[in-house]
Amino acid sequence: MSRDTSGRNIDRRDVLKGLGVAGMAGLAGCAGGDQTPTPGGEGDGDGDGDSTPEPTATPEKLGDRLVDPDGDQVTLSAVYSTGGQTTETTMEFVKQELGKVGINVELTGVQFQSMLANYAQNKPSEDATATFNAGSRDESTSAKQWDMMGGIGFNSYPLTPTSIRPFWIDVANESASVNFYGYKPSEPIAPKLDEASSSTDTATRQELFSTVFGILSRDQPCNFLTFDTDLLGFRSDVNGLGEESFQFGYNYQNRYFGSGDPTVGGTYTNGAASGAKTLNPLRSNDTSSDARINLTMDAAYVLNDDNEFEGRWFESYEANDALDTYTFTLRDNLQWGAGYGQMTAEDWVYYIQNVRQAEPNWAGDVNHGDWFVGGEPIEVSAPSELELEVSLPDTDPAFVKKPVLWGAYCLPKGLVEPYYERVQEADGQEAKAAIGNEMNEDEEIQTLAYTGNLGPFDFERWDRTSVFVSTKDPDYYGAGTIFAEDVPYFEQSQIQVFGEQSTRLAALRTGEIDYTALPPAQVQEFENNSDVNVLKVPSAFCNMLVYNQRANGWAELRKPEVRQALSTAVSKTTVAEQINRGAAAPAYTHQPEFSQWFDDSKVTRFGGPDSTSIGGAQRMLADALPDGYEFR
Template sequence: MSHDSGGHGFDRRDILKGLGVGGVAGLAGCTNNSSTPTATDDDGEGDATATETATETAESLGDTLVGPDGNQVELTHVYSTGSQTTETTAEFIGQKLGEVGINTNLTGLGFNQMLAQYAQNGGSFNGGPRDESTSAEPWDLMTGIGFNAYPRTPSSINVFWSDVDSDIATVNYYGYKPSEPVEPKLSEASQTADEATRRELFGEVFGIISEDQPADFLTLSTYLNGFRDRVNGLGEPDLSFGWNYQTRYFGDSPSVGGTYVSGTSAPARTLNPIRSNDAESDARIGLPLDGAYTLVGGESEFQGLWFESYEQNEDATAFEFTLRDNLQWGADYGQMTADDWVYYIRNVRQSDVNWAGDVNHSTFFQNGEPMGVEQVDELTFRITLNQPDPAFIQKPILWGAYCLPRGLVEPYYERVQDASNEEEQIAIGNELNEDEEILTMAYAGNLGPYSYERWDRDAVFVASRNEDYYAANTVADWGDVPYFEEYRIQVFSEQSTRISAFQAGEIDATGIPQAQYETLSNTDGINVVLSPNPFLGLMPYNQRANGWDQLRTKEVRQAISTAIPKQVIAEQINRGLATPAYTHQPEYSRWYVADQVVRFGGPDSNGVGQAQRLLADNLADGYSFE
């Protein structure tokens, strides 16, 4: 869920997030002191046994990096607009690469537009082999995007870092091929219940990723959730913050009334659960649809929503889920039953051809093979795994998962079966995507706290209180939830306009820019809640055929990361409200293994001279510094 819109729910199954609520600070110079990156101990000190450390500052090799064509190397750097922090970070990266001798061409555009033009191919975030599938527009570097680190279940990062040719790598739009396979290690970590073994395997993976530098891992920031002080019932500001947003209310005690307006900086891409894997879309979808269950507290405890309970066998290979008996679809589709889930999983989520455009099509597979799915009784179905997975409940497989009624999907799937080729099947999926019941969420019934009213894509999403909400007076000892008569998500293209509306009390909640954190947190009538952020801000390197071909060499990627001092980005551009990131896991995670991580761009591992030497030693023939 989108914390940009005021902490509306936990991130659930969101894969990607636009980093659109930050502030900006002035840039300060950084030293050119340089050393070879080192792995670090848990106390943060360099481990001399991991790699050698340079003892002298590396001198510059020249002002300009020239390619085989005799021209200066120029890279296209795309970034999402709407955040001064993102823009300033992009400008700072351009400044540092300019010192190395590389010119950058900055292109700023809206987050969803950036994904559509530079990350997707035919609606997919991985269209296939990197020499054959490219985005609509060429690019080299990308900022303003956050990848979910899944600190509860790091094996879920396999969608980002598995080999680009693997069906698992559904979000590998940058064409990364690991120097050493990471998927087998992540798979083994999933199967073992021994925590020490899991931590060792995760540590090896984080080390491979940090050394390969498929992206420059930049920062991990904190969510700054702003609320007008008339909003109460906020809950605990932990990793699960916002999971029970249904219990928020205006005034001193819970009672029904009022219109709640949250402000956000970006519109949603879709209202189709099959095609949603971004925070903004899920923020809208999550109002009429709760999802299967959520995870709460430091121990990631199961909290049933549509699912009342679950049971698992001793070796964690079979899981049975039981639905509540008061769940009703809308549009005359009747009761939600186990049959709906089995049909949906088998024929949409596990279909041989991804006809429906499922953006997480690998979810219900293990090692390329589909998990077993069968109905036990009217309200219970069983998932049988191909191998043990003690962390299955915590993974974004059924956690927060949505479903569509069989009666809605079946007519389309029957046509898919009769289609003569894959192109026809995908066309049928596109028709489903445009079905009026999908576009208006008419099938949602009593399955969420609010009911769809209207959606002006670039302006506002409006939902009204669902008086038949199944969870009222049942789930987690909730009362007569929800308490707002109407819930609005308002889009503001300009950050200044959004914050002015918040200060004036025209909206009730929004993400707080870092530059205004101190001022707004001390302003009467405003409450700023800080909560952990599982999304890492990073800069992927495009290793597909429409990126600079030298980015396929890991040492070249290392060189660019070495040129960019992360402490400056974290402490100055992000005003100290972020910490440097060096691999795809936050340091607060119990699975983070510091002594495996190579810290490119760290305080002892950055500089122009060292970056140039890495380039000089690893670029193809014909490149030189002048």
């Protein structure tokens, strides 16, 4: 599935992505096979990982309906993000296959940001602040009930898999900032990720990572569906696109209209399927929001086509021999807006210590765990005005490629300090959180007024449901230093939201917009259109069907065996090859098979070629469910 991005690589460090923008493939021909898992496949769980075993005859179905102890058919609620038909078709396929098992599925489609707010975010009480993991799964629940969630992607971070911590470690740990579904691993994952983070031995890291991915494949906290290829459509007069690499778009500032040498002019319009939830970088962990913010702020640094450091606000870095201390050097021409002066290392230290690492999390930082290791805050200091020193508790050879400073933003000390001083005097977490909410509504944050010359464009206006508009910054710090003197080449860059996919694609055809994500079903049409360039970019986001293991989900979803049975019934091959027209690969754990850390021998393939058994799934459920449940 394609995504709602702006054709930049900001999504490589973000956590969540909405997958509702791809195109339609009808359910006709999408009925999965009905085989039972063969020995050594995903059915018996010994995990030899054979992806192409011969299917065997399926056991007969146990009945047409699964009923609960009250005699009612088991009905599960499934919410998914709208904006296109591939996600909808996938969810219809899930409903169809689970219906064969005997489970009724009620589908609800909502806009992605609404899904995050009402179903993913949770809180323990009415007065508490909602986050993506507000605490115990027995106490903290979402505003609306759900059992399964589709149309959402989780970043797999194949360069630095320790960065998957927010999704999978125990809900009691402050680093589990995105475990909104209340997953508890069957065996400890956090210690293995900690050890892998500090190890300099590749073989050791390989063993630790592959063990974690094996646990996730067996636990099935989510049905890992597919790793998709981003299908991007640009008008042919947009040049300077760069390579179709994993880090595609890291230097999007070089784009321009026309052929020949770049010239300044025109308005670049990205056609998006969904709006943004926030312009506050502290509360943004999704690609839709970051697409807007990133127009006005470049961030600390990026990773280039070779997956290596390329400076933005930080022009360089040095690491000591032990690889536990990293010193980053800021450029000396960075200016905040709204009168906050030059960006200095003191801004970063204050922001990290008093906002990102603050206990409690008064500012509502959705990635609160980034600046902690083993539950302890990472030490930061400012040896000089332009130097930020990061001292880690242990060796970490991959620190620079982790989403800690990679792609990170900062707020000026002068903006944050008045709020933090009030927080220090406030009594109780609720009062502190209220101050954080006030800061979130600060006009300078909501209009990005503080961003100064830190990005290629300046904020002009934002209609949450319609358009985000930004204009060329004539004082952009990167012009003449990182990039050519005239960068950015567009006079204006905007993100236009389209409620209907057909309208968005029509706008690309006519030139009303200059870029949008393409659905698989329409790729060939646009490849045959001389006015459009189609790019195919590998994605790190795993398309998930999430199982709610909190108190407002079906209680039986807390059992891995039940989740395994549901995943067994849904053919990933069908989702990848038919619904996504081959623009996806089946996913069996939270790591793509092209990753160096993926070990096929450790992965159990639920939903693979030999695991689409309806009768087999029923028998798995019959064994896992308590007395009173039965097939009729």
